[in-house]
Amino acid sequence: MGVSVALALSEAERALGRAIRHAVFVEEQAVPPDVEVDGLDDTCQHYLARVGTEAVATARARTTSRGWKIERVAVLVAQRRRSVGATLVRSMLADAPEGLVVYVHAQESALGFWQQLGFSAEGQRFFEGGIAHRLMVWTSGHSLG
Secondary structure, three states: OOEEEEEOOHHHHHHHHHHHHHHHHHHHOOOOOHOOOOHHHOOOOEEEEEEEEEEEEEEEEEEEHHHEEEEEEEEEEEOOOOOHHHHHHHHHHHHHHHHOOOOEEEEEEHHHHHHHHHHHEEEEEEEEEOEEEEEEEEEEOOOOO
């Protein structure tokens, strides 16, 4: 079955996304719940990826002072390495507002994933939720420097 991606507009769809995030970040990666639930969800566009009718991945994006930030990209473990995450992010990139730098705080373990989608690492390693990250910018030639 193919992957479909859509904005998560209803509370039920957003709840599915929160459950995926909890499974990936809190249960699997041991991110503290109060770090994962950061109070910014109401300021974000939320996306939900499905295989058939099953919700299997989620992400959110928001406008910041630095550009358009893709965040909380989470794919259930059973769907990884099946292009679900790439399909989700490509759909988000298609929605990116014109004129804004698109960026992500990428977990170091996922740098290759982001590079394959056209992102380039900038700056030094930093930690969020106890996990090493790097700033990555979509290679539209812009820098957050």
